[in-house]
Amino acid sequence: MSIPMEFYLVVSTIMFFTGVYGxxxxxxxxxxxxxxxxxxxxxxVNFVVFNRFLFPGQMExxxxxxxxxxxxxxxxxxxxxxxxxxxxxxxxxxxSEVKNMKY
Amino acid sequence: MEITASQIIFYILSAxxxxxxxMSVVSRKILRAATYLLxxxxxxxxxxxxxxxxxxxxxxxxxxxGGILVLFVFSIFLTSQVGEKMPQVKLSRRIAGLIVSxxxxxxxxxxxLTQNYPxxxxxxxxxxxxxxxxxxxxxxxxFQYLLPFEAISVLLLACIITGILVARKK
Numbered sequence: 001m002s003i004p005m006e007f008y009l010v011v012s013t014i015m016f017f018t019g020v021y022g023x024x025x026x027x028x029x030x031x032x033x034x035x036x037x038x039x040x041x042x043x044x045v046n047f048v049v050f051n052r053f054l055f056p057g058q059m060e061x062x063x064x065x066x067x068x069x070x071x072x073x074x075x076x077x078x079x080x081x082x083x084x085x086x087x088x089x090x091x092x093x094x095x096s097e098v099k100n101m102k103y
Numbered sequence: 104m105e106i107t108a109s110q111i112i113f114y115i116l117s118a119x120x121x122x123x124x125x126m127s128v129v130s131r132k133i134l135r136a137a138t139y140l141l142x143x144x145x146x147x148x149x150x151x152x153x154x155x156x157x158x159x160x161x162x163x164x165x166x167x168x169g170g171i172l173v174l175f176v177f178s179i180f181l182t183s184q185v186g187e188k189m190p191q192v193k194l195s196r197r198i199a200g201l202i203v204s205x206x207x208x209x210x211x212x213x214x215x216l217t218q219n220y221p222x223x224x225x226x227x228x229x230x231x232x233x234x235x236x237x238x239x240x241x242x243x244x245x246f247q248y249l250l251p252f253e254a255i256s257v258l259l260l261a262c263i264i265t266g267i268l269v270a271r272k273k
Contacts, residue, residue, distance in 0.1 A: 011150075015124050016208075044147075074258050
């Protein structure tokens, strides 16, 4: 382990806030979902890094990451089903054009 | 100070993660954005291998890259034309996003780099035993995770049913 822990955390911080930027600026629903994946992925890296460097004898961080990946998969599948349904009904998935869902 | 192989690999992986995640949120072609996301996810699996979490790296590849990303690509094909560019984002919104993300990143990095971490005395270099992972995943004792495991399986079942119910044709 010649690499300090902070290096990993800096990379995951950059990944997280890139995801936040995409979440704010994107209009396409699928692109928003992709930014969300970036955010979740950064959080998983953090869990694993803290587990490895601060509590190397235990496995809690790894299991938290495994379950978090499972929940992310479920969430993405349902979200994509909803987006495809919205596209089928309204022929567009742009958040500024899908106006019937707002009220 | 000499540079070891793992450091070189770490720098390559971080360059891929940083560059591709930025490209993934600014690219105007959505299929290209999905491809950049693929590189980010694979490089993250490389991080897990570097940290000796081989099982987690396998899960990352098989679930994220093999499952979620394929789902993304299929839904992109279903909902947009190939080669279609997304419209340019308004400047005010881009500035707002930049302020929020750069401010948040600056604050987080400041806290991160001024903090002293109580490092463990000896960081283990070895890979986690697969037997230990299986025991922890399938037990009901302390530090064993049968209940969350079952909760995830019920959640995935509910997710399958919801996906069929929502996305099927009437």
